[in-house]
Amino acid sequence: MAGTSKLIALDWGTSSLRAYRLGQGGVVLDRRALPWGIMNLPVVEASAIGAKAGFEQAFEEACGDWLRAAPGTPVMAAGMVGSAQGWREAPYLDVPLRVADIGAGLIALPTRNGAVLHIVPGLIERGELPNVMRGEETQVVGALRDGAAGELLIGLPGTHSKWVRIDGERFTHFDTFMTGEAYAALSGHTILGRTMERGAPFDAAAFARGARVALGAGGINGVLSTIFSTRTLGLTGALNGEGQANYLSGLLIGHEIAALRAGRAAAQLAADPAIVLIGEGKLCERYREALALYGYTRVDVAAQATEHGLWKIAVQAGLIA
């Protein structure tokens, strides 16, 4: 096992578990991907060792050998493992909060093999329409540069897209858009899917056509109405099946960005803030294309945000000397 282990970092979500062995300065020495999301744990004989045996078994497979090779290495996890359905609940911290306060909210869970797993809490923003995140807070921390001032807008496109506003050293606000999951439900379980070629390759023109819908006069009707044009543009011969899939993707992402922009305008925030995207590369490129249509030009994509975030929170928390 090459390199000295300084931190074992787990990204433990609903459907997967990723493990990282980090060395000096947070450099990644080893990585593993396991299918053991919290809704998909390994099946073990639970009777003897309690209801959490699946978590113990997954934990062992993820990093048991790393811990035996370097006993005492601190272990951290972020994501749904800290939810009420997870291994141990790490109660939400309230936004707004200082970025540095996340490390003070870790929950320590003693495991069967003697290690202590430190679980990162999720964030909640209360109000009329509450918002929550678990796991994304760690990615956001990983994408921040130390000592940065002013506003930074961080986008995490995906099943549930998050948009997080960082002002200097503080998480000040975040929104959720169910764009990815809505796309899957609409294309898989409504009439729109009947004429659509799902899994179609990227088609920049059809995507941009959809992304512009919320900019046009018809956008005022909102997404419940504009999505029907996916079908009618098929009926009138303007879009084939592949085009329809790309168009619907652009249309939903465009509505997301249009809403984000409207909210920023109402709050009198900068029209072209610095933006950092975190997520799967091709999806981030789609968002970058759509953001440009809405006047957002200062867009970077962050790499290795999860590993970096777990490292930085461990340092904040004093787990790393």
Add this chain to the structure above:
Amino acid sequence: MAGTSKLIALDWGTSSLRAYRLGQGGVVLDRRALPWGIMNLPVVEASAIGAKAGFEQAFEEACGDWLRAAPGTPVMAAGMVGSAQGWREAPYLDVPLRVADIGAGLIALPTRNGAVLHIVPGLIERGELPNVMRGEETQVVGALRDGAAGELLIGLPGTHSKWVRIDGERFTHFDTFMTGEAYAALSGHTILGRTMERGAPFDAAAFARGARVALGAGGINGVLSTIFSTRTLGLTGALNGEGQANYLSGLLIGHEIAALRAGRAAAQLAADPAIVLIGEGKLCERYREALALYGYTRVDVAAQATEHGLWKIAVQAGLIA
């Protein structure tokens, strides 16, 4: 068979076929409901009588005996039977158009038993985001009063809600909102359904809470974002499973009405037009509640719109002496 048949009227949609035997003045003498929607036709030995045998068989079951008892009675149908996937395509008529012009667009289809089926065309409104309807145009005609002047706004809530603007004797504009189908897809196939009690009885408070979301400051984020509050209000204990189902229903309907209102404001239309709703009674009541929150108070519900519409179009077309 009591009463003299003047018209046999079919409401032939995707999933069902309703047949009416109408007498003098359009009074309903008999009615039947069959499961033979165009996507669910009876299976018959097709080889001998062609690919449309299922339509012929359904037609025979719907009204063969009525026709034999009163040969020469005119027969009309509205709905998806006139689509490209139907028995015979009745090409769309373009909106705007005069209400009286629909009767001039009927397609005559000779059937195997010697009768001629007259199919009502659907309507299309072309443009950047085209809209189409099939069947609803007939219900709208059935809800209109002869000689009415000024604007009437007709709402047809359902799987695909339609909102139709009638100015005097003309169809001038219509919109589609996929509200009902979006509700089914979101509650059946996203995370929102996991904590929701689907099929919950009506809960006026939770419904109204949802319907008000698009009125509030958070509504600016649009429906892709606000729907997530269905889950978070569950997480925070504000809504139980039944409440979540009612809340999501209200939230989507509220967004629909908010968008309708924004579009009307942009077009400088009356703030409180006369509205007629056509549809299932309980759903119309939900819409009436939500409409009131948005300042729409002049709301009636139409009865027997389909039968009345088929009768009126038959009269327009000269099929009835």
